[in-house]
Amino acid sequence: MRYNRALLLLVLGSLPILRAGAALTAVALPDPGVPGFHFPESEATILTWVNDLGSGSPGAAAASDNITRHGWGLWTALTLETAQVDNGERLRVFETWYTPQEIDPQPGPTGQSVPARSINISAARHRAPLGNFVQFEHGLDPRDRDLLAQPSGSETVFGYVKFDPTAAAHVAAQQLLSTVSLNKLLMGGAQGIPAFPSTALTLKSAFQIISSRKLVDGRYYRLNVWSGPPATPQAWAPYQWPGVVWIDVKGGGSGSGQIDTLASTDGGSRTDQTTYPVSSMINHRISAMEALQFNRSQPGSDIEPGDYAVLVAMHVAGREIARWTWQTFWWSPTPDDPQAPSSEATAAARPAQLQGAPRNYAMSIGYDMTTPGQPNTGGQNAGAAYFTYNPYLEARFGVANLPDSMPGNDPSGRPSANNVGVNCNCMSCHVRANYNPNNLATAPRYAGARYTDMNDPQFAGTLQVDFLWSLPEIAQ
Numbered sequence: 001m002r003y004n005r006a007l008l009l010l011v012l013g014s015l016p017i018l019r020a021g022a023a024l025t026a027v028a029l030p031d032p033g034v035p036g037f038h039f040p041e042s043e044a045t046i047l048t049w050v051n052d053l054g055s056g057s058p059g060a061a062a063a064s065d066n067i068t069r070h071g072w073g074l075w076t077a078l079t080l081e082t083a084q085v086d087n088g089e090r091l092r093v094f095e096t097w098y099t100p101q102e103i104d105p106q107p108g109p110t111g112q113s114v115p116a117r118s119i120n121i122s123a124a125r126h127r128a129p130l131g132n133f134v135q136f137e138h139g140l141d142p143r144d145r146d147l148l149a150q151p152s153g154s155e156t157v158f159g160y161v162k163f164d165p166t167a168a169a170h171v172a173a174q175q176l177l178s179t180v181s182l183n184k185l186l187m188g189g190a191q192g193i194p195a196f197p198s199t200a201l202t203l204k205s206a207f208q209i210i211s212s213r214k215l216v217d218g219r220y221y222r223l224n225v226w227s228g229p230p231a232t233p234q235a236w237a238p239y240q241w242p243g244v245v246w247i248d249v250k251g252g253g254s255g256s257g258q259i260d261t262l263a264s265t266d267g268g269s270r271t272d273q274t275t276y277p278v279s280s281m282i283n284h285r286i287s288a289m290e291a292l293q294f295n296r297s298q299p300g301s302d303i304e305p306g307d308y309a310v311l312v313a314m315h316v317a318g319r320e321i322a323r324w325t326w327q328t329f330w331w332s333p334t335p336d337d338p339q340a341p342s343s344e345a346t347a348a349a350r351p352a353q354l355q356g357a358p359r360n361y362a363m364s365i366g367y368d369m370t371t372p373g374q375p376n377t378g379g380q381n382a383g384a385a386y387f388t389y390n391p392y393l394e395a396r397f398g399v400a401n402l403p404d405s406m407p408g409n410d411p412s413g414r415p416s417a418n419n420v421g422v423n424c425n426c427m428s429c430h431v432r433a434n435y436n437p438n439n440l441a442t443a444p445r446y447a448g449a450r451y452t453d454m455n456d457p458q459f460a461g462t463l464q465v466d467f468l469w470s471l472p473e474i475a476q
């Protein structure tokens with residue numbers, strides 16, 4: 001069995017182009033040819049950028065440019081099209097990567113030993129199924145169940161978490177999705193799981209499914225679009241945003257920045273200027289298999305083969321530094337001048353190599369929790385916070401969703417509760433990720449922007465999972 005699998009991998013690896021029907025192969029992050037972008041960048045280099053930015057030194061502006069370039073370089077590379085085809089459409093790099101479900105445990109026959117782990121390389125591999133997010137559904141333990149629930153009635157996003165081939169190989173080799181192996185680490189006295197390699201990348205993508213039955217005039221889909229954070233920090237879910245645009249599945253629309261603030265549900269307020277072609281978004285057609293899987297997992301959704309899935313948001317994290325790099329992207333009708341937490345300056349730094357639909361996404365990036373920066377251990381919740389979040393993913397969170405928040409300062413240094421989604425920082429929530437099989441009440445939970453010490457006493461009795469919340473949530 002093992003031998004055959006190795007042989008298959010060898011054969012697959014030697015095929016230059018995979019045609020439709022062939023097994024899909026997860027590809028390593030390609031070099032997008034963006035000048036000045038290197039991956040993996042050395043930890044020392046990235047930490048120097050972070051320190052220069054946080055210290056406000058003369059190097060701060062250059063540091064900001066370097067961090068922004070790095071984020072765009074990652075985005076350019078992982079949205080590049082590969083030669084691989086599924087359902088008649090080319091796959092982008094990230095679409096070839098592995099979901100945690102593809103590296104799930106194969107429980108051994110005895111149930112005694114740690115289950116053998118493998119990565120799915122079967123010929124039946126397709127685009128990953130779109131599912132619910134744990135982050136919205138329930139938390140890590142029973143205390144957090146329903147904590148990050150979707151407000152009812154809101155249009156839901158679906159998607160998946162993915163691991164690049166090197167991150168997936170690490171998960172497989174260390175059996176990080178097996179509670180048996182996580183328990184062994186914990187009982188053996190480990191503080192955390194073995195660290196991922198510097199090449200590890202993980203992502204979380206969110207799609208809106210444009211069900212043909214929800215179209216106005218058989219072609220226009222009403223999409224909530226971000227028009228910036230609310231004046232008073234509060235839960236700010238897509239259905240609360242003041243504007244929409246119309247996505248035309250037939251490719252029409254001259255939209256170049258306008259949004260429809262009347263947002264009539266029947267399309268009465270739609271104009272050509274508030275209409276955008278579906279090709280302006282990263283999209284794919286739902287395959288027969290995808291429709292079947294989706295309708296089975298989301299009863300009542302009745303999506304059909306040929307419907308579009310459009311990418312509204314994507315989170316990307318990389319293990320180049322111990323606390324990971326964090327960048328997030330969302331589709332914007334004004335990609336040249338996007339709303340906070342992105343900016344015109346961030347958009348202006350998009351590299352020339354970023355072309356087509358991926359160029360229409362805004363980026364928010366934060367490689368630290370606070371400025372000035374605090375050390376990984378022994379620091380304090382001081383200085384100004386960086387707010388880094390995705391409108392389609394975190395903005396909906398209210399106070400109840402972020403129980404371990406801690407008051408601090410906003411990015412301009414004014415006192416701020418930092419306890420809602422629009423006051424989030426990726427690193428601040430992910431640094432707290434832990435495996436807590438004994439349901440210790442003291443274990444770290446979700447939080448808004450704040451500092452957390454990697455040796456915080458709250459971790460006692462838990463296993464730190466190298467910042468990846470999905471591991472303890474999916475491990476079985």
Ligand code: HEC
Pocket residue numbers: 132133134135136161162202203204315316317326327328388389390394402424425426427429430446447448467468469470471473
């Ligand atoms: C309040 C907590 C919280 C915040 C803030 C947050 N995340 Fe997450 N994130 C999660 C949880 C929980 C998961 C587990 C997967 C899921 O939700 O389905 C996750 C999953 C992920 C994953 C998949 C890999 C993993 O960690 O398991 C990535 C990548 C990611 N988040 C990036 C980001 C980025 C980038 C930001 C900031 C823009 C961010 N996250 C903000 C809680 C958070």
